[in-house]
Amino acid sequence: MSLELREVSLRLAGREVLSGISAAPFARGEFTVLAGPNGVGKSTLLRAIAQFLPYRGEVLFDGEPLSGMSPARRADLAGFMPQNLQSRSDLSVLEGLLVAMNAAGGTREGQGAQIRRAEALLAQFGIAALAGRGLARLSGGQRQTVGLAQALARDPTLLLLDEPTAALDLAMQYRILAELAAIARRDRVVIAVLHDLTQAARWADRLVVLHRGRVAADGPPEQILTPELLAEVYRVRARVERDGAGQLFVAVDGPA
Amino acid sequence: MTDTEDMGRLAEGYRLSRARRGLLVAGLGALALIGVIADIASGPSGLPVSEVLRVLTGGEAASRGAEVIVWRVRLPVAIMALLVGAALSLAGTEMQTVLENPLAEPFTLGVSSSAALGAGVAIILGIGVPFLPAIWSVTANAFLFALGSLAILQMAAGFRGGPTLVILFGIALNFTAGALLALVQFVASADALQQLVFWTMGSLANVRWEGIALVAVVLVLTVPFSLRASWQLTALRIGADQAQGFGVDVARLRRWALIRVSLLAAAAVSIVGVIGFVGLAGPHIARIIVGEDHRFLTPASILTGAVLMSFASILSKLLVPGILLPIGIVTSLVGLPVFFALILRRAGSLS
Numbered sequence: 001m002s003l004e005l006r007e008v009s010l011r012l013a014g015r016e017v018l019s020g021i022s023a024a025p026f027a028r029g030e031f032t033v034l035a036g037p038n039g040v041g042k043s044t045l046l047r048a049i050a051q052f053l054p055y056r057g058e059v060l061f062d063g064e065p066l067s068g069m070s071p072a073r074r075a076d077l078a079g080f081m082p083q084n085l086q087s088r089s090d091l092s093v094l095e096g097l098l099v100a101m102n103a104a105g106g107t108r109e110g111q112g113a114q115i116r117r118a119e120a121l122l123a124q125f126g127i128a129a130l131a132g133r134g135l136a137r138l139s140g141g142q143r144q145t146v147g148l149a150q151a152l153a154r155d156p157t158l159l160l161l162d163e164p165t166a167a168l169d170l171a172m173q174y175r176i177l178a179e180l181a182a183i184a185r186r187d188r189v190v191i192a193v194l195h196d197l198t199q200a201a202r203w204a205d206r207l208v209v210l211h212r213g214r215v216a217a218d219g220p221p222e223q224i225l226t227p228e229l230l231a232e233v234y235r236v237r238a239r240v241e242r243d244g245a246g247q248l249f250v251a252v253d254g255p256a
Numbered sequence: 257m258t259d260t261e262d263m264g265r266l267a268e269g270y271r272l273s274r275a276r277r278g279l280l281v282a283g284l285g286a287l288a289l290i291g292v293i294a295d296i297a298s299g300p301s302g303l304p305v306s307e308v309l310r311v312l313t314g315g316e317a318a319s320r321g322a323e324v325i326v327w328r329v330r331l332p333v334a335i336m337a338l339l340v341g342a343a344l345s346l347a348g349t350e351m352q353t354v355l356e357n358p359l360a361e362p363f364t365l366g367v368s369s370s371a372a373l374g375a376g377v378a379i380i381l382g383i384g385v386p387f388l389p390a391i392w393s394v395t396a397n398a399f400l401f402a403l404g405s406l407a408i409l410q411m412a413a414g415f416r417g418g419p420t421l422v423i424l425f426g427i428a429l430n431f432t433a434g435a436l437l438a439l440v441q442f443v444a445s446a447d448a449l450q451q452l453v454f455w456t457m458g459s460l461a462n463v464r465w466e467g468i469a470l471v472a473v474v475l476v477l478t479v480p481f482s483l484r485a486s487w488q489l490t491a492l493r494i495g496a497d498q499a500q501g502f503g504v505d506v507a508r509l510r511r512w513a514l515i516r517v518s519l520l521a522a523a524a525v526s527i528v529g530v531i532g533f534v535g536l537a538g539p540h541i542a543r544i545i546v547g548e549d550h551r552f553l554t555p556a557s558i559l560t561g562a563v564l565m566s567f568a569s570i571l572s573k574l575l576v577p578g579i580l581l582p583i584g585i586v587t588s589l590v591g592l593p594v595f596f597a598l599i600l601r602r603a604g605s606l607s
Contacts, residue, residue: 052500075503082497089494090548094270096494103491104503115267131266135494151501 002028003049003158003189008057010041010048017041018048019213020057026206028157031184032191033200033221036210037234042193043083045210046160049191050080061158072106079156083163083193085147087135093146094118094131100153107154121149125179140167148176152183159183161192165199177203201225201248209233222248231256277552280545284559288338291566295334296326298570300578303330336463337569337583338562339471340524344531345538345561346475346482347520349554352539353489354513355419356496361535362521365426367405368532369433371525372456374401376437379452380444394455395467395526402522405429410514418496419510458531458584460569467527474523478516479558485509486550493548533587534561534568537595544598564591 003026010018018041026032034042048055051066051074059066061077069077091099097118101107109117122128125145130138138146144167151159164180165173181203184190194200200207201221209217209224211233217224225248230238237253297308303322310316311326348361362368374397378384384393385400412425441449482489488509491499496506525531538561539553545560546552564587571590572581 050501071503071505080501082501084495084497087495087498090543091490091494094266095549099487099491099494100498100502102487103499105487112267115270119266132269147498150498153502 002026002062003191004058004060004063005049006058006060008045008048008055008059010044010053010055012044012053017044017213018055021045021210021213021215022057023208023215023218026189026191028187028189029184030189030205031181031203032189032206032208033204034191034193034208034210035195035197035200036216040210041213042210043162046080046162046191046193050078050160052080070106071104075104075156076106076154077156078158078160079151079154081147081151081159081161081164083166085143087138087143089135091135092132093122093127093135093138096135096146097121097150097153100150104154118149118153121152125149126175141169141172144168145172145176148179157188159188159190159192161190163193163195165194165196173199197221197225197230197250198248201250225250277546277549277556281552281555281559284542284545284556284563288559288562288566291563291570292334292338295337295566295569296330299325299330299573301325332463332465332468333460333569334566336460336468336471336528337565339468339475340460340528340531341534341538341561341563341565341568342558343471343475343520343524343561344535345542345557345564346479346554347517347524348535348561349539349542349550349557350482350489350513350517351535353492353550354510355422356492357419357423358540359536360423360426361539362402362517362525363530363532363535364430365405365409365423366429366431366433367402367409367426367518367521368525368530369430369437370405371398371402371522372452372530373433373437373440374398374526375455375529376440376444376452377401379455380440380448391464398526399522401433402525403518405433406514406518406521410511410518413507413510413514454582455529456584457582458529458587459582460528460572461580461582463528471523471527474519478520479554481512482516482554483551485513486554489513489550489554490548493550529582529584531565531584531587533591533595534564537591538564540595541598 005021005023008018008021034045036042044053047053049059066074098114101114119128122131125148127142127145130142130146144164148164151161165176168176177199180190180192204221206219207221207224208215209229216233217229225240227238227240230236235256237256239251239253241249241251243249293305293308297303297305303325307322308326311323344362351360352358375394378394378397385396388396408429409422409426412422415421441452444452488504491502491504492506492509500506539557542553542557542560546556568583568586568591572583572586575581575586
């Protein structure tokens with residue numbers, strides 16, 4: 001069970017962005033990467049799942065439609081990290097986390113307990129030193145790490161992340177992806193949009209590739225990543241090979 | 257080990273900053289109280305503060321005259337200044353937050369000029385709400401026009417395009433209402449024109465208790481909801497996308513905030529006329545004092561607006577001895593330099 005998509009379709013400004021996306025249930029414990037060319041609807045699909053955009057079809061969690069849930073319950077269930085994390089706010093990182101915990105309402109946790117939990121979250125990502133820093137003064141990578149901590153603020157079962165590693169250096173990419181995989185192991189559903197298919201192959205249990213508003217391929221990365229798929233979806237000539245350590249990697253040699 | 261020590265200090269620091277901001281809000285409250293008493297004490301026939309306090313607390317006044325001046329003349333004006341300042345500043349705060357623009361306020365987005373147009377239609381063309389006593393027809397018209405302008409902004413908020421579209425609509429509205437008002441003025445008699453000009457300057461000279469009641473009721477109806485939305489409004493300060501991620505229904509938050517703004521701005525402007533600056537400066541000064549957390553910012557900006565208007569009211573009596581200046585002129589003339597000084601100082605410390 002857990003997250004299910006049934007015939008999710010969505011039009012934006014008169015253009016059909018998603019045309020009937022259905023997928024086998026995303027199980028707890030599974031780290032899924034959502035990939036596909038630019039503008040194919042990955043962010044849109046995440047936003048539809050998070051109920052930010054009106055769509056046709058059904059998004060269910062353990063059989064219950066997310067659309068019918070109260071904002072507080074939905075925020076407890078699903079954490080969302082947007083792609084755009086720019087902020088002009090003077091609030092500190094710590095205050096931002098407290099806002100993330102309280103904005104949807106319905107929390108009974110006391111302020112002291114919330115601060116302790118916020119500190120633990122920051123420590124988990126190695127950014128405890130940023131707690132007092134203003135949100136507007138963070139670097140791109142710091143912003144992304146803080147954004148991830150904010151998405152986890154209500155300890156959600158379902159984690160939706162739009163390009164969580166786009167601005168991160170190699171060490172931070174590793175740290176965040178390992179963390180996401182570890183979070184999934186703790187009985188969470190993690191779905192992240194990633195462009196780097198080598199990283200996806202390294203970390204994801206499941207890869208969903210979108211193409212023209214539909215699911216082009218869906219399964220374990222080592223099974224679905226083929227030169228044929230990459231040629232069709234991305235219009236590139238690519239090799240899918242294994243390195244000395246047996247890790248799958250994708251090398252692009254040119255346009256198809 | 258040092259890590260946990262650091263964390264303890266962090267929690268402690270947060271608690272301290274919260275207590276500090278709570279105290280600052282209380283200080284603003286005290287300042288507002290002082291403002292009201294000083295407002296009552298100041299005027300052409302000066303009253304000592306001790307006398308004002310004695311009359312207000314029901315004690316024996318030195319003269320019947322003092323009692324009349326305090327209760328009939330000065331107290332209504334002082335309370336009106338307080339309430340109007342509070343209402344405009346709260347409206348400005350919510351507008352700036354939900355439209356994500358530091359320049360948003362009822363004055364810049366055409367609400368005030370629409371109210372002025374409504375007043376002009378009543379004063380000059382004699383067109384107003386039927387069956388209303390004449391003294392209320394101007395207020396009623398201004399109120400309806402202000403609400404109408406906010407309905408247009410509300411509609412703009414409903415389109416895809418977000419807050420920028422609302423701002424553009426507001427600016428267009430400001431110019432349109434201004435042009436229409438000029439048209440109405442063009443056909444006006446000299447007498448009616450003077451009445452209108454006086455109205456558009458913003459004045460506390462003709463305050464009535466019914467007007468005070470209207471603004472007070474609107475504040476009582478809106479403030480609790482503003483405070484309840486504190487976390488959501490703070491989330492929106494971080495960013496609309498992020499707020500949505502935190503589980504805030506941003507469209508709904510915007511809609512309700514604009515409804516509150518409509519009522520606050522329409523009530524304030526329709527009764528005292530066009531008063532700029534307070535709706536812009538109140539929130540900015542409050543933000544400088546307590547920061548962006550709306551749990552503190554909302555009460556702080558309500559109080560800052562009240563304090564600003566109280567002191568503007570005092571200045572309107574003292575600036576030119578013997579003459580009561582329209583308060584709208586005072587807020588702009590005296591307030592703006594102070595405001596810019598604050599902003600520039602802050603900009604200096606940021607860079």
